[in-house]
Amino acid sequence: AQSVTQPDIHITVSEGASLELRCNYSYGATPYLFWYVQSPGQGLQLLLKYFSGDTLVQGIKGFEAEFKRSQSSFNLRKPSVHWSDAAEYFCAVAISGNTPLVFGKGTRLSVIA
């Protein structure tokens, strides 16, 4: 079965600094890959997704992610973090469009002035 690892439980960055959240997956083939964001007490909002093509994908709110097949990774990046980016971020995979998403345990992002 596929699994997703987000190594960092909690990250703190200064406003305006760059950000990289790590995600590694375990699956034989290339799965469909997603990043979601969750504000406290809310549902999840899709930031971006990858299923084929260009390995650098752009998402909403200035986020991007890069798929690296050799490392089984799909790391999320943002060049300059805003205080409103403070939230929990989840990486997820699916082996096809018809299967449920499998989520990592999430990374909580704090932003300091």
Next chain:
Amino acid sequence: DGGITQSPKYLFRKEGQNVTLSCEQNLNHDAMYWYRQDPGQGLRLIYYSQIVNDFQKGDIAEGYSVSREKKESFPLTVTSAQKNPTAFYLCASNPRQGAGTEAFFGQGTRLTVV
């Protein structure tokens, strides 16, 4: 506006009582899902349904039951057999067809059992 509606947002129940969480979608999506979220655990799949009148167990189905009598609705019942029901519950849906289709989420129901 199209979307997924979960109700209620907060729910309190006494231990030993069954409780049903509502999930309705007007996106015309075929597939619907229930996830449970606990701090530090991410989202874990409880049940999912890819078509009306059919559903499958997820990773943590024990103590839960579902039905899918209508395409728009996928209610989740938390039974008294669920040993630790206090959690945040999220419902999601997706069109099921096509590559890379993401899941859309409701706003969640926080269940507290006392």
